[in-house]
Amino acid sequence: METAAAPTLAPHVLVVPFPAQGHALPLLDFAGLLAARGLRLTVVTSPANLPLLSPFLAAHPGAVTPLTLPFPSSSSIPPGVESTRGCPPEYFPVFIHALTALREPVRAWARSRSPSDDGPIVAVVADFFCGWAQPLARDLGAAGIVFSPSGVLGAAVPHSLFRRLVRRPAAAEESSVVTFPAIPGEPVYQWREVSMLYRWFVEGGEEDEQAREPVRRNFLWNVEESWGFVFNTLRALEGRYLEQPLEDLGFRRMWAVGPVAPDADAAGARGGETAVAAASLGAWLDPFPEGSVVYVSFGSQAVLTPGVAAALAEALERSAVPFVWVVGAGSSGVVPKGFEVRAASAGRGVVVRGWAPQLATLRHPAVGWFMTHCGWNSVLESAAAGVAMLTWPMTADQFVNARLLVDEARVAVPACAGGFGVAPDPGELATVLADVVGEKGRDVRARAKELAAEAARAVMEGGSSYADLDGLVQEIRNLR
Known part of the structure; x- marks a missing residue:
């Protein structure tokens, strides 16, 4: 037997x-x-x-x-x-x-x-x-x-x-x-x-x-x-x-x-994202034209100094572009006094303190640009969402990533030379912001959409x- x-x-x-x-x-x-x-x-x-x-x-x-x-x-x-x-x-x-x-x-x-x-x-x-x-x-x-x-x-x-x-x-x-x-x-x-x-x-x-x-x-x-x-x-x-x-x-x-991360749905399923938070921010974004909003976030490790935060705030105001600015828990106190109120009153800017539903926000049609520190996870999330990037590297591999995105992949535009504590010229940054949201940013945004399609095909x-x-x-x- x-x-x-x-x-x-x-x-x-x-x-x-x-x-x-x-x-x-x-x-x-x-x-x-x-x-x-x-x-x-x-x-x-x-x-x-x-x-x-x-x-x-x-x-x-x-x-x-x-x-x-x-x-x-x-x-x-x-x-x-x-x-x-x-x-x-x-x-x-x-x-x-x-x-x-x-x-x-x-x-x-x-x-x-x-x-x-x-x-x-x-x-x-x-x-x-x-x-x-x-x-x-x-x-x-x-x-x-x-x-x-x-x-x-x-x-x-x-x-x-x-x-x-x-x-x-x-x-x-x-x-x-x-x-x-x-x-x-x-x-x-x-x-x-x-x-x-x-x-x-x-x-x-x-x-x-x-x-x-x-x-x-x-x-x-x-x-x-x-x-x-x-x-x-x-x-x-x-x-x-x-x-x-x-x-x-x-x-x-x-x-x-x-990209190895699962393709989260609009509500977000990763990193503690909740449907409530995503829906709330999504509702604020809904009235804006496609690709007109700049999403600003520098990850969990980068803490902006008051001088850097002030330069960024001034550039956002002077550019008049719609924006979502996510400030980490350690950076929440450096947002210039009165800036948040003025942005909300003008109806074109919102400051998110602490955590934000990044995946769902990047996938909203109104978001066309991501001002990022170029951490690799953020890079891939933006690439998968078809969102062009404004590079602001701080440390680690971020300078290398920024060069790759701007010079080789052509899905990004430099925002700031970067480094911890390095503040951009507010006027120059305001010009960059206004340009990329306008006609001058069209080719880079188109290339970002192409990369998103290539990323989707790669994992299928x-x-x-x-x-x-x-x-x-x-x-x-x-x-x-």
């Missing part, structure tokens, strides 16, 4: 997010795509970050399991703080260093589990700030996959800096330039446009010494030990950087699977991102 064969277990993938919302959410979106294609997942988290996983766990019952570990202790991180939410950008190196301590407890967990229960771990997918997960994957006999919440160019530049140990130009001026000869097009950026993380690495004081080399080592692990890189991008936006493996990414394999069956994702899943299946 024949014995029935045991059911074949799905390949098991370990997922390691970085505890910053702009990093964790796109990685969880990507993990959801893996789960939807039949892979089993375990996601590393900490007690305070576990609630962020709740929607993800509910969407994939039985396919996803959290691995909840104590957050590593650090004298530089206040007790109870387990994510970068509300922390200034200078905390990022501290978190990168602290999380390295998770390597041993994760490895201990992996070696103590029974593979017969839910299948052996065949791959480890980790945020690029969690480079320690790449040697961990090697220890487990699994493939190490780096997930980049940035685009290809935005990831290649910092990896190049840490790989080549680029030093500050001898001129010691912010306008001094740094070249990237191994990246297609050989881009050149001013020193002030180099990521704050790398400038901290080069210029930090003695108090940073303990974390400096571990931070660099995290980037080197990605380049030297990974199986490949997965990017939340699409070929229509970054095709030239995906044509062949890049030296600055260790010549590793690359998959472009974006037969599209480039769909094909890359299916190919990656099949290769993960073959690893077993």
Whole structure:
């Protein structure tokens, strides 16, 4: 009598997010795509970050399991703080260093589990700030996959800096330039446009010494030990950087699977968006002509100084363009006195304090422009909505993204040279605003609509991102 064969277990993938919302959410979106294609997942988290996983766990019952570990202790991180939410950008190196301590407890967990229960771990997918997960994957006999919440160019530049140990130009001026000869097009950026993380690495004081080399080592692990890189991008936006493996990414394999975020409906289904908030703002936008409103938001990390906020407010008033200005909780007190009342009285401007339904707002027909810090998640949301951008980069990969959007994709116009605390000339910015909402912005808006159509095609069956994702899943299946 024949014995029935045991059911074949799905390949098991370990997922390691970085505890910053702009990093964790796109990685969880990507993990959801893996789960939807039949892979089993375990996601590393900490007690305070576990609630962020709740929607993800509910969407994939039985396919996803959290691995909840104590957050590593650090004298530089206040007790109870387990994510970068509300922390200034200078905390990022501290978190990168602290999380390295998770390597041993994760490895201990992996070696103590029974593979017969839910299948052996065949791959480890980790945020690029969690480079320690790449040697961990090697220890487990699994493939190490780096997930980049940035685009290809935005990831290649910092990896190049840490790989080549680029030093500050001898001129010691912010306008001094740094070249990237191994990246297609050989881009050149001013020193002030180099990521704050790398400038901290080069210029930090003695108090940073303990974390400096571990931070660099995290980037080197990605380049030297990974199986490949997965990017939340699409070929229509970054095709030239995906044509062949890049030296600055260790010549590793690359998959472009974006945009990975689900296409939220008009009410918004992501990041806590509510139908009530979306409907309220939507009702205010309804009377305006198509593409006439500028949406202004600089993300959750950028806090405007009073001088910068005053310059922006003056430019908005002088331009006479309709606008929605979202000020974060930390910036709400810097809006000039009387500005909000005057804008409301004129019926052409509204200030939203705290959270706003960004996805639903960008998809409103009246919104034609997004003044943005060029964080990659905001870039992709705007691109998917077909909304042209006004670039105002602050830090991280944002200067790189801004150049890509303006010079290569042609879906953006510069609004401000950028950098924390850098205020634009109000008159010049007012002219830019008036021009883009008028006839001078027509071609850029048209190109933004084209990119939106390309983004929609990319994630549909037969599209480039769909094909890359299916190919990656099949290769993960073959690893077993």
